[in-house]
Amino acid sequence: MHLSEAVNSGFFYLAPWLVFAPITGLLINLIFGKYFSEKMVGTVASLASGAAFVVSVLLAYSVSINHGEMMSVPFAQWIHIGTLQLDWTFRVDSLSATMMLVVSGVGTLIHIYAIGYMHEDVRFKKEEGRFTRFFIFLNLFIAAMMILVSGDSYMMLFVGWEGVGLCSFLLIGFWYEMDTLARPSWANSNAAKKAFITNRVGDFGFLIAGFLMFWYLGSFQFDEVFKAAPEIAHSAPWVIVAITLFMLVGVAGKSAQIPLYIWLPDAMAGPTPVSALIHAATMVTAGVYLVTRSAPIYSLVPEAQYIVAMVGAGTALFAATIAVGQYDIKKVLAYSTISQLGFMVAAVGMGAYVAGMFHLITHAFFKALLFLSAGSVILGMERGHHHLAHHVAHDDHGKGKKKEGKKEEHGHGHDEEHSEVFDPGDMRNMGGLRKTMPVTFWLYMIGTLALAGIFPFAGFWSKDEILLDASLHFTSVYGQLTLAAFLTAFYMGRQVWMVFFGKPRHDAAAHAEESPKVMTVPLMVLAALSVLGGALNLPFEGFHNLGHWLGHTLGEAEGLPLDLKVAGISTVLALSAITLSWFIYGRNPLKANQPDPLKKPLGFIFTGMENKWFVDEGYFAVIINPFKKASQFLADVIDWRFWHDFVHDTVIAGTYNWLSDTALNTYADQKGIDALANWLGDATQSVSATLRKVQNGFVRSYALSVMLGVVLILGYLIFK
Amino acid sequence: MVPVDYYIILSAVLFTIGALGVLIRRNPLIIFMSIELMLNAANLAFVAFSRMYDSFNGQIFVFFVIAVAAAEVAVGLALIVEIFKTKKNINIDEMNSLKG
Numbered sequence: 139m140h141l142s143e144a145v146n147s148g149f150f151y152l153a154p155w156l157v158f159a160p161i162t163g164l165l166i167n168l169i170f171g172k173y174f175s176e177k178m179v180g181t182v183a184s185l186a187s188g189a190a191f192v193v194s195v196l197l198a199y200s201v202s203i204n205h206g207e208m209m210s211v212p213f214a215q216w217i218h219i220g221t222l223q224l225d226w227t228f229r230v231d232s233l234s235a236t237m238m239l240v241v242s243g244v245g246t247l248i249h250i251y252a253i254g255y256m257h258e259d260v261r262f263k264k265e266e267g268r269f270t271r272f273f274i275f276l277n278l279f280i281a282a283m284m285i286l287v288s289g290d291s292y293m294m295l296f297v298g299w300e301g302v303g304l305c306s307f308l309l310i311g312f313w314y315e316m317d318t319l320a321r322p323s324w325a326n327s328n329a330a331k332k333a334f335i336t337n338r339v340g341d342f343g344f345l346i347a348g349f350l351m352f353w354y355l356g357s358f359q360f361d362e363v364f365k366a367a368p369e370i371a372h373s374a375p376w377v378i379v380a381i382t383l384f385m386l387v388g389v390a391g392k393s394a395q396i397p398l399y400i401w402l403p404d405a406m407a408g409p410t411p412v413s414a415l416i417h418a419a420t421m422v423t424a425g426v427y428l429v430t431r432s433a434p435i436y437s438l439v440p441e442a443q444y445i446v447a448m449v450g451a452g453t454a455l456f457a458a459t460i461a462v463g464q465y466d467i468k469k470v471l472a473y474s475t476i477s478q479l480g481f482m483v484a485a486v487g488m489g490a491y492v493a494g495m496f497h498l499i500t501h502a503f504f505k506a507l508l509f510l511s512a513g514s515v516i517l518g519m520e521r522g523h524h525h526l527a528h529h530v531a532h533d534d535h536g537k538g539k540k541k542e543g544k545k546e547e548h549g550h551g552h553d554e555e556h557s558e559v560f561d562p563g564d565m566r567n568m569g570g571l572r573k574t575m576p577v578t579f580w581l582y583m584i585g586t587l588a589l590a591g592i593f594p595f596a597g598f599w600s601k602d603e604i605l606l607d608a609s610l611h612f613t614s615v616y617g618q619l620t621l622a623a624f625l626t627a628f629y630m631g632r633q634v635w636m637v638f639f640g641k642p643r644h645d646a647a648a649h650a651e652e653s654p655k656v657m658t659v660p661l662m663v664l665a666a667l668s669v670l671g672g673a674l675n676l677p678f679e680g681f682h683n684l685g686h687w688l689g690h691t692l693g694e695a696e697g698l699p700l701d702l703k704v705a706g707i708s709t710v711l712a713l714s715a716i717t718l719s720w721f722i723y724g725r726n727p728l729k730a731n732q733p734d735p736l737k738k739p740l741g742f743i744f745t746g747m748e749n750k751w752f753v754d755e756g757y758f759a760v761i762i763n764p765f766k767k768a769s770q771f772l773a774d775v776i777d778w779r780f781w782h783d784f785v786h787d788t789v790i791a792g793t794y795n796w797l798s799d800t801a802l803n804t805y806a807d808q809k810g811i812d813a814l815a816n817w818l819g820d821a822t823q824s825v826s827a828t829l830r831k832v833q834n835g836f837v838r839s840y841a842l843s844v845m846l847g848v849v850l851i852l853g854y855l856i857f858k
Numbered sequence: 859m860v861p862v863d864y865y866i867i868l869s870a871v872l873f874t875i876g877a878l879g880v881l882i883r884r885n886p887l888i889i890f891m892s893i894e895l896m897l898n899a900a901n902l903a904f905v906a907f908s909r910m911y912d913s914f915n916g917q918i919f920v921f922f923v924i925a926v927a928a929a930e931v932a933v934g935l936a937l938i939v940e941i942f943k944t945k946k947n948i949n950i951d952e953m954n955s956l957k958g
Contacts, residue, residue, distance in 0.1 A: 835954025842881050 340391015
């Protein structure tokens, strides 16, 4: 098929607008944003993102009418050096189109939600000027993510990869001069730096993989790499193993897998829409996309695949245990995200690419829903808190649960009459929100059931497909994932009982208010998707739609039928976990100041879960503190004392001083050149003193000497 | 016809006399006269050679010399008058203000 024909038979030529639409929105807000109202800014940004969604839909439609044919849309020449021929080419196939739809679709909903959320957030933090900036960053993120998913080569993917990393950094540190409770602090910017630096480690791995790829396979372009890989895998299999494992380091960084997941919980410092968009639905799934995209390489090396699957399964289980012990509503969801990403990575590691992508899509729906609902809960609590601040002046504020270390004075950003620091995200402050925030409650319930994997919500189908694949091939992975699924249902049950049921444990929860429509309507769309998302790929003959669709890119794989045993076990486990959580948290709701009921029976295990198994502390002890000591040593001893004091001051400066002062100044200059110059002067003076006597002023004697001179010359001429 | 040699010898004698006069005598007027003598010795040599080579070049030179000598005498006498006005004498041994 000729290129022109292909372009005529679809909307492929629109592909660059995936990137340019959000960039246009960004530029409009950047240049004219200060003249716009908040609504206008939000509308422009949402329209820009929506335009990218429309383009994605058109591209997906074009792929489908082309029978799933991959289409390259060359856009610009990029880097041509020697044998390196890199072009800026958009790759539109069923896999990238799927990612585009998820990113721009969920992204647009979150843009709309953020109009409402940021409107209040900037007011609670008394920084209304930052509203525009938020949407500029959000559009920039969509653009970078589009580059990531639409790139035709690993290098273009890497540009997007770094771009989303940058946006993640900017948005985690959006409230950079405060902590999550709006007290002046560098906590948020430290969280941003942590995310960025941890991702540097991962990106280093990605880059090494890229270098190896170019060195041994001679290209960055997907198809060329995949074409060259089997031959190398035959002659030098370690190369492919190295490429895949270094790539796994990148995946671990971006998709928050063991051992680089530590940045994601801290990333919750960003505004909630950011947590939903970047740190749950889209950016963190980039690693899953990368492995899926690299499926032809990974399938060459089963060892590497096994490691990927084990990393994913381990992360899924490990993060799930931590989520059980968290009190912050967003932290629970953050660890849940890490856990679910573990599911996806395990799936793509097992070669179950369709299952991984399926879970990626449904997870984007229900985790975005959960995060945004959590944002709604937090804002509701914040509203209740402010409501109190304005109507009830001083009485009984000590009632609320106080955390250790949170008793300092208020910083700016809160009403001065409050001396107690109120954490609107702490679940121990909540309770009973079912009555005050009914819409949010129902939305949250849908998200919870989808995440817990309850039939027939989206999460059930996608998680089940992963579990089914694991049960067929990797028993240990299956065991870990099943346990993680049990814990998932448990901690989500715990969260729902703590947040929405029982009695309010803080006045703010009692006075919480429901969020406006601009926030709840996008949530309803996401809720609908969370309910119906499973229909994308039902495990029945003829309903493997996603598998068939992705099969155009990944190679047709046989869709697995529903295995009642696996589905039954996971459903029973999920239901029993929810029941168990009801026995612990639902039957006797938590009272204010009451410690977690799991604390006593689980003992040190719960302490470990509560403190994230001390992984951060471990990193500090093993890497960061020794690193600091080493830098201290290098700075103090090597640089300052040895290099500066000794080498520079003593050796170099000393030698130079000696050379210039003693050798050159005293000897060469004063005793050599000066003496010569003085001697010349003295000699000239004494000679002239002698000679001046000749000039006696008598013209006659001058004439006589002229005469004598003439006589001498004549005599010489005559007698020579 | 008198040979050229004689004129040249006479010219040399006259020049020597003039030179000695310049060196020995102390009266500026006498020194002037001696200079005139040297100039005219040169003129004599010019004329003699002019005659010998049957050319007018030498004679033309003589005219120039006479003109320059006249100008020189005018300037020199003016100087002597000025010196006499300031020093009240013209003794050449007292004129050594250009001493080094």
